[in-house]
Amino acid sequence: MTAYLLFISIRRFILGADNPLVAAKRYVPLYLFLVGIILAMMTMLKALHHFHLHLGIMNTSGLLLLTTMLVMAVGFIAMRPIFAKAHLNRHMQFIYIESMFSVLMAFTACAMVFAHGSNDVAIAVGPIAGIMSLVRSGHTMHNGMMLNGIMLFGCFGVVLGLFMYGRKVIETVGSSITVLTPSRAFAATLAAASTVVVSTSTGIPVSATQTLVGAVFGVGLARGIDALNLNVIRNIFMSWIITIPVAATIATGFFYVLKMLFG
Template sequence: MAWNIGANDVANAMGTSVGSGALTIRQAVLTAAVLEFSGALLMGTHVTSTMQNGILVANVFQGKETLLFAGLLSSLAAAGTWLQVASYFGWPVSTTHCIIGSMVGFGLVYGGPGAVFWSSLARVTSSWVISPLMGAMVSFLVYKFIRRFVYSAPNPGQAAATAAPMAVFVGVTGISFAAFPLSKVFPLALAQAVASGAVGAFLVDRIIRKQLGHLLVKASSAQSEPKENATHSKNIGLLSDFAGPKGTQLEIVYGVFGYMQILSACFMSFAHGGNDVSNAIGPLAAALSILHGGASGAEIVIPVDVLAWGGFGIVAGLMMWGYRVIATIGKKITELTPTRGFAAEFAAASVVLVASKLGLPISATHTLVGAVMGVGFARGLNSVRAETVREIVVSWAVTIPVGAIFAVFYTWILTKLLSYIL
């Protein structure tokens, strides 16, 4: 299951970076490998507790631990099977949909309606609708902000270099506060997060100005030229998002946001690892507790090595098959540039990270697709390829029932085998 999460879902983190040209496929795979594993290991427990205790009512299976054990393993196998098929064809389906659909299918058939936490399920399913809307809204606003304060600025290149550290400050502060709070006291934790954000912003500012220093000097000297040339430079900034490379200004903007998109891809990759490792580890942790004689419904301690195996599986799937779905996310929804890709990734990562902190297993796929669409809508409705979006939405709808059917079938086989062995 974790292998297929890596093969299918990690495109959510790196697809836009590859599509815009900010990263090569090899660079994306290596970068995601480190960040996905770190997110799974450091943040995986938040959502995993929801996945292991918040979907099925374990008490319904009191005295039927073998059946519950078989159902949990079958749910993992069912979700993994469908993801294997989807990854092969390059379909970006929701791993969260798949595992929850599998568990609910098993629960309904073998435990009845009372075996499912319907209130918890409603909370989860509502997030599937909310997350793409939030992703689209945030990415729309971020991209509009870039167009207003960067492309429309008198010196777009200088404006991009100024805006980048601000975005890093917001992102690093958010990650530090949500994922690595150094204190349990709110004011102190916030102060430490702000300090981390300030350090990150300073470092990025130094890197950008060092790497693009000669271009920034060239752009600044252009501002001292006659007014008509300055006006022309401004027009280049306004039109550059719709056209090919036009001079130093666009070169700086794309250079700055190329760096920024790499950072946002890391942000998204870390957040994804923390959220979606639960799709593999939650049912597994519950199954392991049954093997060790854990009481039904009791709090389950998730071993660090189990989280590590989940992270390792995600990395393995990413490195072997991740390129298939990355092509769909990065190239087939809308045309991406470094600025558009940054807006989509930054928005999606923010939504996913907040959801991970709240223990809400949202679909990273829904969030990113919504964010990419939001960037497209900011440029006009015709900028989004409706056919591709329609195919993706259909694959989402099919995922839940397919997972449920596979889970019921695998549970039937596994219970027969276990009864024969035992």
């Protein structure tokens, strides 16, 4: 829903304007501010919580605003050549507008990677951390050094999985569900990253991959049902429905086998 509304706003205020490039110069800074504030909230609040820092509302707000301004400054520097363009035909205007959103995409991609690392890796290594803590000390209170080692192990697994099987997922999410442009991908990744970080901050375990697929689906839906590859979407939803009971059944089977072997 968030991705759907984001892309609807981009199409309404920029892509559908009489002079799209002029409209982009007016509204893209607002989207850049939105990206900056979300990135700042993601990094600042997570970092402050991780290092147990309590700066107070005023100091935290000031640091949040400073980080947002820094992100916006970097974005404006990167987009400065595009902002200097004028008197272009409509086709060229759309090309430069998508170039603007390519810059924003660099930030939202970082946000999505951050969200993935703060959520999916944590979910994957959580059971391992609990088991190792139980074996070592007899309870599930996690040791900081042990957790760091397990998280590094999880990061290695993420990188290895990306190199081995990431291409297939990239192709599916990037082009098979619906045709993505930088503006559409910006709406999808920003919505997905925001959703994952908010969910993670409240302790709700969600899948970053499933959230991103839902965001891409929302962007495609904003362009009409014909813009979606319904066969791919059907297969994705079927896999989500099947994998949960299958994984639960296999885990139950392994548990009883190990219980019989080791008592």
